[in-house]
Amino acid sequence: MKNLKIIVLAKQVPDTRNVGKDAMKADGTVNRGALPAIFNPEDLNALEQALRIKEKYENVTITILTMGPGRAAEIIREAMYRGADGGYLLTDRKFAGSDTLATSYALSLAIKKIDYDIIIAGRQAIDGDTAQVGPQIAEKLSIPQITYAEEIFSVEKGEVTVKRRLERGIEVVKAKLPAMITVHSSAPECRPRHAKQYLKFKHARTTSEMQDASEDYMQLQKDRPYLFIKEISADDINVDVNWVGLSGSPTKVKKIENVVFTAKESKKLGSSVEEIDELMKELISNHTIG
Amino acid sequence: MANFFTDNKELKFHITHPLMKRIVELRERNFTEKEKYDYAPLDFEDAIDSYENIMSVFGEICADTLAVNAESVDIEGPSLIDNRIHYAKGTVENIEALKKAGLMGFTLPRKYGGLNMPITLYAMTAELISRGDASFSNIYGLQDIAETINEFASQEIKDIYLPRFVNGETGAMVLTEPDAGSDLQRVQLTATYSEKDKIWYLNGVKRFITNGDAEVSLVLARTEEGTSDGRGLSMLLYVRDNTRTIRRIEEKLGIHGSPTAEMVFKNSPAILIGDRKLGLIKYVMALMNAARLGIGGQSVGLCEAACREAEKYASERMQFGKAIIEFPAMYEMLSNMKAKTMASRALFYETARLVDVYKIYHHIEQERQLFKEEKEEAKTYQRLADVFTPLLKAVSSEYSNQIAYDAIQIHGGTGFMKDFPVERIYRDARITSIYEGTTQLQVVAAIRGVETGAYLKRIEEYSARAISHSLNYLKSILLDMTNEYSKMVELVREKKDNEYTSFHARRLVEMAGNIIMGYLVLDMANQDVEYKELTEVFIKLGKAENKQKAEYILNSDIKDLGIFKNITQKAN
Numbered sequence: 023m024k025n026l027k028i029i030v031l032a033k034q035v036p037d038t039r040n041v042g043k044d045a046m047k048a049d050g051t052v053n054r055g056a057l058p059a060i061f062n063p064e065d066l067n068a069l070e071q072a073l074r075i076k077e078k079y080e081n082v083t084i085t086i087l088t089m090g091p092g093r094a095a096e097i098i099r100e101a102m103y104r105g106a107d108g109g110y111l112l113t114d115r116k117f118a119g120s121d122t123l124a125t126s127y128a129l130s131l132a133i134k135k136i137d138y139d140i141i142i143a144g145r146q147a148i149d150g151d152t153a154q155v156g157p158q159i160a161e162k163l164s165i166p167q168i169t170y171a172e173e174i175f176s177v178e179k180g181e182v183t184v185k186r187r188l189e190r191g192i193e194v195v196k197a198k199l200p201a202m203i204t205v206h207s208s209a210p211e212c213r214p215r216h217a218k219q220y221l222k223f224k225h226a227r228t229t230s231e232m233q234d235a236s237e238d239y240m241q242l243q244k245d246r247p248y249l250f251i252k253e254i255s256a257d258d259i260n261v262d263v264n265w266v267g268l269s270g271s272p273t274k275v276k277k278i279e280n281v282v283f284t285a286k287e288s289k290k291l292g293s294s295v296e297e298i299d300e301l302m303k304e305l306i307s308n309h310t311i312g
Numbered sequence: 313m314a315n316f317f318t319d320n321k322e323l324k325f326h327i328t329h330p331l332m333k334r335i336v337e338l339r340e341r342n343f344t345e346k347e348k349y350d351y352a353p354l355d356f357e358d359a360i361d362s363y364e365n366i367m368s369v370f371g372e373i374c375a376d377t378l379a380v381n382a383e384s385v386d387i388e389g390p391s392l393i394d395n396r397i398h399y400a401k402g403t404v405e406n407i408e409a410l411k412k413a414g415l416m417g418f419t420l421p422r423k424y425g426g427l428n429m430p431i432t433l434y435a436m437t438a439e440l441i442s443r444g445d446a447s448f449s450n451i452y453g454l455q456d457i458a459e460t461i462n463e464f465a466s467q468e469i470k471d472i473y474l475p476r477f478v479n480g481e482t483g484a485m486v487l488t489e490p491d492a493g494s495d496l497q498r499v500q501l502t503a504t505y506s507e508k509d510k511i512w513y514l515n516g517v518k519r520f521i522t523n524g525d526a527e528v529s530l531v532l533a534r535t536e537e538g539t540s541d542g543r544g545l546s547m548l549l550y551v552r553d554n555t556r557t558i559r560r561i562e563e564k565l566g567i568h569g570s571p572t573a574e575m576v577f578k579n580s581p582a583i584l585i586g587d588r589k590l591g592l593i594k595y596v597m598a599l600m601n602a603a604r605l606g607i608g609g610q611s612v613g614l615c616e617a618a619c620r621e622a623e624k625y626a627s628e629r630m631q632f633g634k635a636i637i638e639f640p641a642m643y644e645m646l647s648n649m650k651a652k653t654m655a656s657r658a659l660f661y662e663t664a665r666l667v668d669v670y671k672i673y674h675h676i677e678q679e680r681q682l683f684k685e686e687k688e689e690a691k692t693y694q695r696l697a698d699v700f701t702p703l704l705k706a707v708s709s710e711y712s713n714q715i716a717y718d719a720i721q722i723h724g725g726t727g728f729m730k731d732f733p734v735e736r737i738y739r740d741a742r743i744t745s746i747y748e749g750t751t752q753l754q755v756v757a758a759i760r761g762v763e764t765g766a767y768l769k770r771i772e773e774y775s776a777r778a779i780s781h782s783l784n785y786l787k788s789i790l791l792d793m794t795n796e797y798s799k800m801v802e803l804v805r806e807k808k809d810n811e812y813t814s815f816h817a818r819r820l821v822e823m824a825g826n827i828i829m830g831y832l833v834l835d836m837a838n839q840d841v842e843y844k845e846l847t848e849v850f851i852k853l854g855k856a857e858n859k860q861k862a863e864y865i866l867n868s869d870i871k872d873l874g875i876f877k878n879i880t881q882k883a884n
Contacts, residue, residue, distance in 0.1 A: 215369045217414040217427055221351035221362050246350065 025081045026177060028072045029136060031129065031143035031156070032065040032086055032101060034094040038148050039063075059093065061100050064144025066212035068205040071174050072142050073105045073213065079177065083107045085136060089117060089129055095228045098251050102223040103215035108248065110136065111228055114256040116263055121271035122150070126158035128266050131259040133163065140182060141202045145170060153204070160202035167202040168195055172209045228253045316379075316440045317364075317371025320616070322654060322843075323436060325836060326661040327363055335430050335665060336360070338672040349422045363433050369413050371440055377409045378444030382569075385445060386736050390571035392561050395554070397525035397571045399451075406448050407480065417478030419459055424470070425478035431459075431605075431671055435664035438606045439657070442613025446740040447569030449610045450522050456602040457483035457530045461549070463674060464586040464595055469549065473528060484526035485599050486518050486550070486575070493520075494753060496532065496592055497542040503533035503582060512548055512584060514577040520562070522747075524573025527552050530599070531582060532591050545591040548582035555580040566739030601697070603748045604705040605667060608660045611708035611744045615653040618712070618719035618737050622646055625732070626722050642722060649715045651833075651850035654843070656708040658832035659825070663700040670694040696770060699761030706754035706818075707825045709744035716741040752818070759817040762801055767824040768794070774831035779838045786837070786851050790830045793858050797823045800865045812870050819861040826854035 036057035044056035069084075076082040086101040086109030088094050098109035112132045120128065133141065141160075146153035153169075160167035172187040175194070186193045187206045225242060227235065228251045232243070243249045256266065264270055291297050305311045317323055336359045343359075345352035353359035381402030388400035399407075410416060419434045420426025434455075441449040458477040462470060477483065492498035501516025514533055518524075529550045536544035550556075555578055562572040586595060623646055626637035636642050673682060673690035682690065716738040720727035727734045745751045761767045771794055779787060800823065804816050830851045837847040 214373055214409060214413040216412070217366050217369055218351045219414070220365050220369060221353075224361070224365060242354070 025083065026075070026079060026140070027136075027138045028075065028082060028084045029133060029138045029141045030065070030069050030072050030084060030086050030101065030106065031141065031159075032069065032088045032097050033062045033144075033147045034059050034088065034090050034097045035062045035147050035149040036060075059096070061097055062144055062147045062149075064146060064148075064205060064207050066144070067207060067209040068142045068144045068203075069101055069104060069106065070210055070212040071171070071203070071205055072140075075140075075174060075177055076105065085109055085138075087112065087129065087132060087136070089113070089120075089125060089132075092228065092230045095226075095231060095251055099223055099226050100215070102226060103220040104213055105216060105219060108251070110252050110254050112254045112259075113230075114261075116256040116261065116267050119268035119271060120266055121273035122152050122154040122158060123272060124266045124270040126155045126162060127270065128256070128259070128261060129155070130159045130162035131261060132254050133159065135254070135259055139199045140177065141165075141200070142171075142174075143202070143204050145204045145206050156202060156204035163200075163202070165200050165202055166197040167204070168197055169204045170206045171203045172206055174203065223249070225249050226251050313372055314375035314379075315368060315371040316374045316443050317367040319371075319375075322657060322836075323367070323439075324364065325840070326436070326657070327367070327433070328360060329661065329665065331665045331669070332360065332430075332432070335432060335668045335672065338669065338676065339428065339430050341676075345422055345428075352422060352428070363429070366415070366427065366429065367433065367436060367440070370415060370437055373406075373409045373413060373415075374440045374444040378406050378441060378448055381405055382445035382447075382736065383733070385447060385569040387568075389568040390561060392558055392573075395558055397558060397561060397573060399571070400569055402445075403448060403451065403569050406445070407451070407482070410452065411480040416455070416480045417458070417474070418455060420462060420474055420478060424462075424474035426474070431668040432661060432664040435605055435609050435660065438609025439613040439616070439660070442610040443617045444613075445569060446610055446614050446617075446737075447567035449606065449613065450567065450570040451482055453603070453606040453610075454483040454485065454523050454526065456599060456606065457485055457528065459602060460530060460547075460595060460599050461585065463598065463671075464547075465549070469583065469585065473549065476528060481527035482523055484521055484523045484529040485603070486521050486524070486529045486531040487596060488520045489517060490519050494750070496596065497545075499532050499534060499545055499592070501531070501533045501577065502537075503531075503535045503546065503548050504537075505535070509581075512582045514548065514550060514580040514582050517574070517576050519574045521573045521575055522570055524561075524571060524575050525552065525558060530585065530595075531577075532596055533582075535584075535588050535591075542592040543589055545596075546588045547585040547591040547595040549585050550577075550580055550582040553580070564743075566736070566742050600748060601667070601701050604701050604754075605660075605664060607744055607748050608656075608663065608701075608704040608708045611712035611741070612653065612657045612660050614712040614737055614741045614744070615649070615656060615708070615715045618716045618734060618741075619646070619649050619653050621732065621734050621737065622649065622719040622722040625726075629724075636722075645718050645722060647846070647849050648853060649718050651846045651853065652711050652715060654836070654846050655829035655833050655850045656704075656711045658836060659700075659704050659829050660708060662828075662832055663697065663704045666693050666697040666700055670697060695766065699758060699764075699766045702749075702754035702757035703761065703767075703821060703825050703828070705749065706745075706751045706758060706821065707829070709741075710751055712741040712744050755818045755821050756814075758821040758824075759813065762817070762820045762824060763805075763813075767828065768798065768801075771824070771827050771831065774828070774835070777835065779834065783834060783837055783844070783847075786830075786834055786848060789851050789855050790827055790834065793823075793827050793830065793855055796858060796862050797827060800862050803865060807870055809870055811873060815873055816865055816868070819865060823858045823861055826858050830854050 036054050037060045044053055072084045076084055084106040086098045086106050088097045089112040092113060095111050117128055143156045157167055168184045170186045171184045173185040175183040180199050181196050182199060182201055183196050184203060186195060187208045226249045291301055333356060336356050340353060340359060343353060343355055346354050353362050385400040385402040390400060391398050417426035418429050422428050438449050438453055441452055455477055458474060461473055487496060489499055503512045503514050505512050514531060531548045531550050532545055533548055534544050535546040557576045559574040559576060626642050626646060627635050629636045670690045670693040719734045720738055723732055723734055726732060801820060804813055833847040833850050836843040
């Protein structure tokens with residue numbers, strides 16, 4: 023097979039699964055400082071699918087593309103520790119405040135600059151849960167998209183065969199390359215970091231991260247070009263500034279509700295047959311079960 | 313994602329211990345491999361950083377995979393089907409996870425594809441694994457035999473077999489026989505050389521073989537016909553084939569995940585490792601010492617797991633209107649458990665570092681001649697390691713049993729049920745003071761450290777280290793304990809009676825152990841005030857224990873042995 027180029031889209035997100043008491047600010051917005059930044063879980067599922075393709079076929083390269091602030095370079099390193107070949111950090115102050123439309127616009131422009139056959143992303147990020155960015159990018163690139171993927175069966179003869187996880191079953195579909203695939207959390211978990219890859223790539227840095235690097239380090243990066251993580255700015259991809267950032271984001275937050283579960287909402291139940299019967303009826307009627 | 317490395321600050325303390333500088337410098341031969349391997353460290357700081365990176369990958373797998381699988385592994389255990397041992401499903405997953413993370417061939421040189429990690433860090437893997445699933449530490453820990461092959465086999469054998477360990481193949485050390493347990497000189501399995509085939513053939517029975525169905529085994533066999541003692545034994549390498557039969561796997565009290573096999577060899581082909589006749593005298597001793605260090609790690613890991621389970625339960629369990637951890641009987645027990653865990657861990661890594669230094673010199677010696685002062689250094693560390701290893705094995709394994717016992721006690725009736733992990737921890741801990749030499753046999757080896765003054769000399773070295781003023785009150789306790797210990801050693805020595813020395817050997821060894829561990833934790837408190845309270849608890853506990861032992865020695869006499877003999881021999 024000729025070279026197969028995969029781009030994995032990944033996002034650094036606040037770890038909303040481990041929410042402590044400082045998770046929300048008084049105004050109801052997420053206090054990002056109090057939550058550890060992690061690799062978006064479904065993007066890890068996406069990376070695992072890419073790594074499996076790389077294991078199965080020859081001449082596969084995996085490139086990570088992430089959009090975010092400078093510290094999001096950590097995501098690229100984390101992917102390299104697991105077997106990705108390299109990555110790009112799409113970063114610019116002009117992107118700040120972008121919603122899904124603006125984000126997919128910027129990412130699609132960046133992708134056009136990178137050679138690719140398949141784009142794989144997580145279905146959605148745990149900070150917004152929109153599941154929009156992947157499909158929007160596919161539309162902007164005018165390529166087929168397969169969402170809710172659980173397993174990529176094969177990539178052969180210019181076609182990708184994918185199993186989709188749907189609400190009431192599974193479906194196997196094919197698409198012509200290049201294609202966009204978004205991966206569901208029911209797909210296999212990502213493998214752990216590989217010891218040797220970790221040690222090989224731990225010194226990988228972006229240009230901004232190198233600003234106060236020692237001379238020894240500059241020399242090291244010169245000797246080992248794979249340690250260089252390229253940053254892409256808005257200008258590099260000729261972004262129309264009206265389409266990114268706050269101005270390019272039509273999504274407006276109407277209201278933020280701070281939901282706190284308190285004991286007031288709890289219900290005390292007895293153990294008599296009638297009361298249990300009552301509870302079952304209630305649970306069935308509000309679709310909690312059944 | 314949980315992580316057994318990053319959630320325990322003490323581990324980092326041991327990785328950054330001052331002696332690590334020497335270990336890293338020697339191990340990395342001045343960082344020359346960075347030109348050749350993209351994962352080799354650039355300098356000392358980079359090496360330590362790499363160790364922490366690797367341990368964090370390791371710690372994550374131990375927490376997220378091993379610990380999660382531990383219960384099902386304990387229930388399912390291995391099975392024997394068609395002459396092959398099949399691990400429990402969880403055990404297979406554990407091996408796969410470590411393989412995928414590139415964590416096999418941990419200590420092997422990079423030229424064989426290994427990670428070239430120091431023994432001290434390899435030792436740490438035993439602790440992390442055992443905190444998750446003690447039974448798995450036997451399977452992973454049998455990479456020890458790769459280390460033995462690397463140390464003693466010919467280059468040709470190394471080139472063939474060492475990469476196999478890197479690829480995840482497991483090993484076994486095949487020593488014990490029905491009539492040769494503690495006394496390995498009695499080994500009868502024969503190895504006969506065939507001039508025609510240019511190969512050795514094994515014939516005989518082996519018993520209690522951990523991971524018996526491994527791909528690569530080191531077998532202790534009698535190569536010298538007509539001999540009957542240890543000098544007729546050699547070490548042979550055997551690769552699994554159909555000539556050996558697994559008769560059965562044992563049903564055990566604990567460590568269910570680790571298969572223990574009885575096997576019969578019938579004309580099984582094998583190759584000689586190193587020189588003939590040195591099998592028991594040299595190679596098994598090396599293997600055993602490595603294995604004993606490993607059991608130290610297994611014990612410390614079990615201690616840690618037991619402490620955490622007990623602490624969690626004690627802070628959640630409400631009785632009489634409050635969490636039981638608030639009652640003196642509970643908080644004292646738990647504090648003592650934690651103090652003993654910290655102390656045995658300190659002894660464990662101290663021993664590992666001592667072993668590390670001299671083992672590296674063994675390897676360097678194969679590359680070039682050692683300078684005079686290097687030879688001296690290697691010898692000093694080897695001597696220390698030889699008396700620290702049995703001390704560690706004895707102390708830590710006994711602690712793991714005591715602490716697991718107390719952890720169940722804290723759980724009360726619930727702990728006796730299978731609902732909580734403590735009952736498994738308790739069963740798994742039981743073997744640690746038995747295999748690779750019982751505590752009683754460790755004492756036989758450790759008493760040399762008492763008699764030659766090796767422990768005392770080391771204690772004096774520790775004592776000479778400067779410490780903060782605020783810790784002097786603890787140091788003065790240790791000084792008193794040292795005086796008391798010296799007096800007791802003298803008192804026993806004066807009688808010039810071997811049996812009498814043996815009678816008090818365990819008491820004397822444990823007294824030395826309490827002082828040594830006391831200094832090691834004092835050093836920790838000196839570096840980081842956070843360890844001060846546990847240090848105080850441990851030293852005061854040690855003082856009281858040593859007083860009790862001293863009191864016993866003071867009130868005993870050679871003629872007392874007769875009483876014990878009368879009591880026990882009346883029945884016969």
